[in-house]
Amino acid sequence: MIQNINITGVNYEISDSSRKYITKKIGKLDKLIPRHAKKSAHAEVKIHQINADHGNKYQVDIQITLPEKVLTAGESAGNVLAAVDIVEVKLSQQLRKYKETSIPHVGKRKLLDRFKRSYEREK
Numbered sequence: 001m002i003q004n005i006n007i008t009g010v011n012y013e014i015s016d017s018s019r020k021y022i023t024k025k026i027g028k029l030d031k032l033i034p035r036h037a038k039k040s041a042h043a044e045v046k047i048h049q050i051n052a053d054h055g056n057k058y059q060v061d062i063q064i065t066l067p068e069k070v071l072t073a074g075e076s077a078g079n080v081l082a083a084v085d086i087v088e089v090k091l092s093q094q095l096r097k098y099k100e101t102s103i104p105h106v107g108k109r110k111l112l113d114r115f116k117r118s119y120e121r122e123k
Contacts (some may be wrong), residue, residue: 001027002064004042012058013051018080025088026062032095034103037066047080062087069098 005023007014026043033041041064060083061074063077073090077083 002030002033002041002043005045006045007045009047010048011047012047013046021081022084025084026091029064029088029095030110032092032099032101033066037070037102038097041066048087050076058083060084062091064091064095068102071095075106 001023004081007019007022009060014098017040022045026045029043030041031040044063044065050057055074055078057078058080059076060080061072064071071085071091071094073094075083075086075090077086079085
């Protein structure tokens with residue numbers, strides 16, 4: 001799990017159950033982070049309550065800081081947990097792209113690509 005997760009609420013009081021849910025969902029993204037970036041990765045979660053007079057709408061913004069890259073995603077929904085789910089999917093897609101660009105052999109499925117990588121390493 002991502003060890004450093006800071007959860008803050010703007011005009012919103014965060015309950016213990018929602019705090020546990022957010023740490024569980026964001027902590028699962030640790031599986032997609034490359035090994036070299038796991039120790040230095042940390043996440044910032046901000047929850048905004050928008051238009052509290054006419055109905056509840058929540059804006060969830062999550063920023064994950066990795067070496068050489070900062071990934072951000074945000075979503076607004078009628079429920080905090082639904083917004084967190086949507087943002088988690090967005091961040092997982094961004095983490096897959098980050099992993100493909102930072103590690104040379106990820107995303108390569110051809111047989112010769114694997115041998116080229118091992119050959120380049122020997123030089």
